Structure formats: C-alpha cells, structure tokens
Amino acid sequence: MDEIFGIPAPLLFGQLLLGLINGAFYALLSLGLAVIFGMLNVINFTHGAQFMMGAFVAWMLLHYLGIGYWWALLLAPLIVGFTGVVIEKTMISRLYKLDHLYGLLLTFGVGLIIEGLFRNQYGSSGMPYRIPPELQGAWDLGFMFMPVYRGWVVIVAIVACLATWLVIEKTKLGSYLRAATENPALVQAFGINVPRMMTLTYGAGVALAAFAGVLAAPIYSVNPQMGANLIIIVFAVVVIGGMGSILGSVVTGFALGVIEGFTRVFYPEASATVIFVVMAIVLLLRPAGLFGRA
C-alpha cells in the first residue's frame, strides 16, 4: 500500500474529502456571518443558535406536522429568517449607532437565551432526524465509503455560496447593499429604504445559518449544543478569511476543513485547536485576514 508521511494514501484521500465536507459547513455558516458583518457591521454571535434553530425547526416540522426534509429545506430558513427579522427590528437596529461591541454582546446574550430555552424544553441528548430516503446509501470510492448525503451537502453548499456571491457582487440589489454600507445617508437620498434593506439582509444571513442547520440535522444529533460547538470555529474562519469578505469566508471555510481533517490523522488531540493556531499566525502576519481590506 502506498504511504505518504507514513500514513496510507487512501486514508489521506479519505480525510481530504471529509475535510472538504466539513469545510462546506464552515463555509456556509461563515458566509452568513460575513454577509451580516459586511453589510450591517454587526458581529452576529446568535449565528450558532440560529443554525441550531434551523435543525430544530426541521425536526419540529417532521415531528409535529409530518413535513419532510425537502420542504424543511425551504420552510425552516424562512421561519428562522423571520425570527431574525424580529430580532433585528426589536433589538439590533437600536444599536447601529453604537460601537460594534454592543451588537456583539447583545447577540451573544440572545444566542445564550435561545440555547437555554431549547435545552430546557428538549434536553441535551438531541432528537433523531433521518437522512431522506432519496439520499440514503453510499458510494464505494475504493479508498473510502462516501455517504451520498455528504456529497449532497458539498454540492448544495457550493451552490449556495456561489448564489450569495453573485447576488451581492453582480446584481443591482447587491450594489445597493454595498453602497448602503459605505454611505447610508446618500443611498437613502436616492429613495432606497435603507433600514428595511438592513433588516432583510440580517434575515437573509440568519436564513443561511438555518439552511446549514437543516443540512446538518441528519448528520449530527439535533441538539441545543450543536451551534455552540461550531460557532467559535466559524468565527475563527471569518477572522482568518477577513471580516466581512464573502470570498474569504468561503475559501477559508473549505481550507480550514481540510487542515482540520489532516490534523485528525497526524495528531487528533490537536484537531480542536489547530484552527486557532492558524488564526493566530494569520493575524500576526495579516491583521485584516487573508482576504480582508487592510
């Protein structure tokens, strides 16, 4: 058997693939964060809770109403996105004139409240959510057994990332958004309702988190901690990529997934910390992040 650095090559290829799959989640989650920070200048610490809510809403739709995965993929982001709109309208919009730190603290608190409510109601072990029948099974790639569902997650994540990038960079709506970030008063003077645009942007970012949550539901147990476990890593991804950079969050999301995957082969004990080591190094060399504007 061929070996690379003393590790069987098939195992390394397997880890590369798994790293890309995990990276897809990081990319999708950090994308929502980057959109919200880029457009609203809010560091949305509720993002992990909103990811968890997406998974829970999918479970609730199935458990209480018998609505399956495919509709959940559409409905859960809409429902959770709407709660995001309410949070923005009632709380976050009042803090735009203040320092970033206030938004961070508020969203952190709101996230803790949401997680606490779900934990009290549903416990910590989580709820079962099955892979839809159409996506069950696996491909035998020779070097590893690749679940069809994980392949689906990567494809959907890439499509979602591409679509978001296109909307922001190539459409008129995107140009309004970017302009409103630079100079809201001027954009408002052109007759565009900037506060509403901000609200909808936050709702869209939250919907992206919930969408990732629905995708994650069949892989992880649907439990109140699932967001808290991921959010710190995702923040590291956003910082490394450059706060607010769409391209940065996508590229770093995938790249860090792969780095983490390889660490799990060579030194598994460090796999939870390797991303923060990378973050420290990047911040030392490029304080604005890899794709950030200095």
Next chain:
Amino acid sequence: MSQFHRRALLGGAAATAAFGALPAHVARAQAANTVRIGILNDQSGLYRDVNGPGSVACVRQAIQDSGVAARGVNVEVVVGDHQNRPDVGSTITRQWIDRDNVDVILDVPTSSVALAVNTIVRERNKIFLNSSAATSDLTGAQCSPNTIHWTYDTYMLAKSTGGAMVRAGGDTWFFITADYAFGHALERDTAGFVRAAGGRVLGQVRTPFPGTTDFSSFLVQAQSSRAKVIGLANAGGDTINSIKQAAEFGVTRRGTKLAALLMFISDVHSLGLETAQGLVCTESFYWDLNDRTRAFTQRVLPSMPGGLRPGMGQAGCYSAIMHYLKTVAEMGVPAARASGVETVNRMKAQPTNDDAMGEGTIRPDGRRIQPVYLFEVKTPAESRGAWDYYKLLQTTPAAEAFRPVGEGNCALVRS
C-alpha cells in the same frame, strides 16, 4: 454556577414565615437536625440528560421515600452545574463545604471533575457518593475512605461489554477515545480484557473533549485499521454522534462491530431504534427490569424533565441517598455530620437495598457491588411501547462483575 434549588428555596421561605414566631432554640434544634446534600453535575451540557435535573428528581424522590422527615431528619438539597470542568467543579465543592455546610457531594459525572472532588472531600472529611463518573481509579489508585463509587465503573463496563464482544469473535480492536480521564480509563480497562482474552488492539484515536461533533474522520481511521471491533470509549453526545455517523458511513454493514462501552437509555432514545438496534450495552439499572424498578420509575416519572425515563446514573443517585439517609437516621444527625469517614464506614457495614438498584453491598475500597446487566437494543419491530428499548442478554453476578478488591491497588485495602 451553583444555586439553591427552587423548591428548597420556597420551602425555606415558607418555613421562615411559618416558624418565624418560634423561640430561637427550636430553630437551632432544627438546624442541628439538618443534613445538606449537594448534587453536582452537568446541568447544561452534553451530559445533562444522563444526569442533570433527572438526578435531582431522583434524589427528591429518595428523600420522600426514605421517610426520614418523620424521624426528625431535615434534608436540604443544593444543585450545582460543573460544566464538565474540573476547575468549576472544585470551586463549587469548596464553596459548598466551607461556606454552605454541605455534608455530601453527590453524582458528579465527568471523571476529571470527580477525581478533583474526591481529593477535596477527603481533605475536609465530608462524603462523596459518586454515581455517574466512571473512572475505576476512584476505587483504585485514588481510593478514599470518604468516597463510595455507586453505580458503574470503567472496569465493570469493559468486562461486561468488552468481554461479550471478544467472546463473539471480536478479537481485534480500535478505540475512539474521549481525551480525558474517563476515556483513558475506559480504553485502558477494555484493552486489558481484550489482551487477556488473546485479542489485539490495533490502534486508537484520542478525540478532543468536549467540542468534537464530527467523528467521521476518526471512524474512517478506525475502519482503515481493519479491526473487527471499534470500541467507543466516550459517552453522552459523543457516543450518539459516533454511532449515528458510523451508520451513515456504513461501518457496521461492512462487518465491523461497534462497541458502545458506556451507553445510557437516553442515548438510545436520542438515536432512535432504527439507528441503535442491535448495539449491546451494560447497565446496572433499567426501568423495565422488574416490578421494583417499574414501581420506582412510576413514582419518579412525573418529576423527570421532558418525560425522560431515569437512567442508571440517576437511579444510582436515588439508591445512594436512600442508603445515606438510612444511615443518618440510625446514627443521628450530629454524629453523622461530625465525621465523613465514620458515616461512610457505617454505610459500608450494612447492605444496601432499594427499589431502583435492588440489593448490594459496599466493599472496603468504596466500591458498591451489585449484579450487572448486558442488554441488546431492540429492533423497532420488537419494541412494544414507549421506552421499551432493551432485551436482557446476560446478568453478571455482583461478585464477578467488578474488579477484584485486591487488584485495584487501593491503599485502604492493602493496609
């Protein structure tokens, strides 16, 4: 952080209002007849369903069932969340003992926290009744005259589940181990049985704890080792995610067997029978085991959070407090509070007997022993109703289920 339980607080407030007019010496007499129990466990993390508020419900049930109130013993309960961190657990324990006059620390899942609590309780000559931490070191190298290890331990889990897997032909193993005291102890004890039976350990990975949600990389490594058995030396949410993702990656369809070395009934509930069917696990309590366990479950069920059935860690809390309160009632509160070691010695001197855990005895090294049950998870077709999850494969008698008293290297036994 730590908090007085709501009911204790309300009860305290009501008592203050009702007895406010009583002479001071009556109040002093009542305080002198009060024992304080500190339930220290995970109230907010991945072991919440395994212990958490369920343990509190079981302890309250035990206080009620013991009938000590009628014998003049007043019991107060405080609850703390150690967040699975030894530093937090140590701080709460010190505060409880030094400031709040707590006499007994109870439950304490997460072996790293339990080992820290074990040391503090011994220094202060209080009592540690450990139900939910698994490391067998608590009755081995780190045994203490102030500690009783109640419900299960890594050696017993390894012998029962590990032994059954080896007998079924699983002679090569790969471990996925939670990287802290519990995981290391469970891996060590299971590997010992595998080697003793002529098997081989082909490798292991240590997964960061807490904070690992994706186990697929580790499962792929385990598979590529071509071991016949993948031993999961983890618990709670980690075990759930490992089993779920193993099913996703078709690990068992390719002939590899999964050994969930510590699995609780709430984990099976969370996984669903579709995913969990066929797994074997070891428990010292199952709600549907016999008439006594069913009666206990019926009593406590209305207080259990979220409709959960009690698991073995929670049932162990019930059993331990029943025995403790029985001893306190016999000794008298002032004598029982005066010395943790003396009270523990009295507890060791008599057999335990209650509805949840049946009959048992406590050895000089602090290990409580009882029969141990190996279960197989039913298929969805076999399950006849809610929480009907297990079928009994074998019962190991108390005398054979645990590490022989002389092999643990416990100083209490050697001297």
